[in-house]
Amino acid sequence: MSISKSDIQAIASLANLEVDESSLELYARELSEIMGMIREMQSIETDNIVPMPHPQDMELRLRADEITEEVQRDELQEIAPKTLDGLYLVPKVLE
Amino acid sequence: MTQWESVIGLEVHIQLQTKSKIFSGASTKFGSDPNKQACLIDVALPGVLPVCNLEAVRMAIKFGLAVGGTINHKSIFERKNYFYPDLPKGYQISQFQIPIVSGGSLETEVDGNVQVVNLTRAHLEEDAGKSLHDQFDDATGIDLNRAGTPLLEIVSEPEIRSAAQAADYMRKMRNLVTYIGICDGNMQEGSLRCDANISIRPVGVKELGIRTELKNINSFRFVERGIEVEIDRQIDILESGGTIVQETRLYDSKRNLTRSMRGKEDAQDYRYFPDPDLPPLVVSSQYIDEVRKQLPELPDARKQRFITELGLSASDARQLTQSREIADYFEDALQYAPQNAKSVANWINVELASYLNKFGLGIQDSKVSAKQIGTLVSCVCDSTISGAGGKVLLQTLWENPELSIDSVIDEKGLKLIEDSAELERLVEQVIDKHPEQVQKILDGNQKILGFLVGQVMKLSKGKANPKSVSEILRSQLDVFRRN
Amino acid sequence: MNLIGSDISQISTALQRGEVSSVELCKEYFRRISDGSELNAFITLDEEGALTQAEAVDQSRSHDATLDPLAGIPIAHKDIFCTKGLLTTCGSKILGNFVSPYDATLVSMLKERQTILLGKTNMDEFAMGSSSEHSYFNPVCNPWDASRVPGGSSGGSAAAVAANLVPAATGTDTGGSVRQPAALCGITGIKPSYGRVSRFGMVAFASSLDQAGLFTKSAKDAAMLLDAMCGFDSKDSTSLNVDPPQCMQSLNKSPDNLTIGVPEEYFAEGLDASVGEVIQSALSEFESLGARLVKLRMPNSKAAIACYYVIAPAEASSNLSRFDGVRYGFRSESGNDLREMYRKSRSEGFGPEVQRRIMIGTYVLSHGYYDAYYLKAQKVRRLISDDYNQAFKKCDLIMGPTTPTTAFKISAKMDDPVLMYLNDIYTAAVNLAGLPAMSIPAGFDAAGLPVGLHIVSPYLQEAKLLQAAHHFQQHTDYHLQSPVKYS
Ligand SMILES: [Mg+2]
């Protein structure tokens, strides 16, 4: 099973990437090859194996409910592409 | 014609009233300047990491215990991936496969019809920021102050059968979460938000119809009206031979209709997966027991106690347990009239309620304190003042809460006449004035007695104790009879 | 006196004795950096800041003779660590203008120890790569042969240390990004256990695999700096609240009765013959030092690369969603609506390899593929981790080659992603299991290019790892060799 150009379009859309028509073919080929390599793991028997999302089995540590962060809005917004009146600005979203 | 049955499931988001956010140490206070409560973690700078707030976990467990749900010893935070400018990380940290609470139930009551609504689950997640679409002509403004506020999302089974029941479910939910102190219940500020999944099917059919998800129904009134108009819309479509489209719809309260939010949710694929930054949330039985001990008496248990121990009617008890504030107020007042629970209930539910309604106030903003109401009821019950006097007293106190009860009784002359010599004199005057009525009583028409009592009361300008008056009247009439 | 190429404790002693000042030392290194600019090892230099700090250290030394042994020692950080007031680009155009408003925990820790930060090193964009060619700021060259890659993704740090442009530099290792360039540049590189070094402030690639590491000229230097880097951080939920490894304290303990496991799988097809020979002779050297070699089977190791190339891109696809042009970083001006702004900012801001990995990650998490790829990989991950647990019942350390080949030519593998990915074939499994590991110089191939020996220890046993490496370096001089041009 290989990855088609339309698969690439769908994936790119989910990932918010713009892939131009000329690159679709290349991405489709490369991703197909990569997925081919990845499918090598399918031969490994994994029935009844518990998935391992974290290296080592850890437990969540919880913090006390305290206000510890001071917000320096100016400092944070100095590095923003576009702000006004303390708000981050993005192209108008029509609801 | 087909009889339709509606099938409704609710997803309620409640903001947990922690001091700091669920995954950062920024304040959750409402209403500060834009982005002044969005710290580097909330704005998702490169390299920042989440650390979970214990208090949010404790509150979720409290809720789970209060609804009789199962607290999962191990639950998982996952990432729900989607792009939106008020979602800074490009994913929301939520719980998906294993939530912190599974199951539980909530009771609803509509027109005396009590029904249990089962809950599917309750899970912890973070809130998004706010997109301000109307502030600028050509741009949307993003305020991330709310981003990272802890939410508990409570999902019901599709067991709700009417808009009215849905509204009551919301009321019960608000009551419960404020009762156990995990949410301020402020719907205007978005502390409690509701989405509804709605479908209809012909009565008797088991199979579910195609559902729509209704968003933006954030008041009790809108829950009821929004769901109602959506049900009507679906019935109209099906009866005219159409089909329902599965979609997200928005309730427009101004026009009282629902409209499609097409484009917003098209083909979403959230790609949930366990958040690698957050290992599994593990809670011990011991901790769960600790939280259980912190639970206050729950509304249903309190209602039951009011009925069985205090002898209140079911409807009085229900009214008094509508909110924790009302029930607390009632029990405070009761301390000052411990033998008169029914009267205290009545004065709060009827007399005080009329003032609160008139001024649109909640009980916590009542001008008259629980102590004053309790003392007032005790004065009425021991006949220091009459019921009518009580009403005058309440009105005076409402207008001048600083006045003492004794001084109002004195100044308004509300104290009932207890001097029997004076009462006998009044009774004699009335008997002299109404010989025909006296004769009728002597002839056996006891109903006329009330008329004479009324005349005495009138003569005393309402200050006579009616009980004493009728006793004296009876004994004087007995004298006539013997003669 | 010439301290270039000396180890950190020698430099420290010279500083303490007043034989050299920190300012003199920094100036010397900046001169070398400028002479070695053809390596393209740095993205940002902070000469002014470094000299100011060095002067402050020299000042305080004149009042107080008992400064921290690390005080005044020049270092460099991989450009993946957030540094307050300095550019932190992660090798990407999308962060090309990003001046961090905060310091990573690791950065503050080393600042507190009064090390002097000279600059930020070049790297594969978002640490995705094995050659340091995938940088928006152009490829890094290998100091042993400038036509070859230094390995990646921490290639700038590795090249800088190998060319003596700085005594030590930090890196990050998600699938081999410290060990692999250490091997290809002929230096010592260590990746501690997952959770040892705080990830707060380290731009995330794959959160369950990322771990900060270190490049030095010797195991001894590594021990000294690793002790300064490890520690609990309440800002990182995966940070370990355990006793620090105290590597320096136990460095000279001679590892008696050391049993070294050698997995057969690591010497199978794909391993360059001359690399294999060098590794075998390094293993013999250990034997002659008293160690016992045992053969091991790591049956699931063949799936490590596949497993890694599901999990790492999956996590990365989500971690990189925050780069959307809204709050910081690059925003394309050509987008008319929100969706276009997102797409253009991301596609113009990310390079092709990053976009490729985001797409793989998005694909393996997407509806209908999650179970077959992502979940399957998490199960295979446990099997790989179990392989290590089994292996460590039979041995104290596992050894093998760090990489299948020595440094390859620049652009040789750029058109073949799968071939490039196979560079991580011996290193990635360690990250899946969260174990500590290092690469140390083991000799040279026929072309004179360095070969790295890969050493893996059980969880949290960094001290044992460093003891073995140090012992080896006491008896060999591979780690003392520098490329002639940069000696
Ligand atoms: Mg939901």
Ligand SMILES: [Zn+2]
């Ligand atoms: Zn939710």
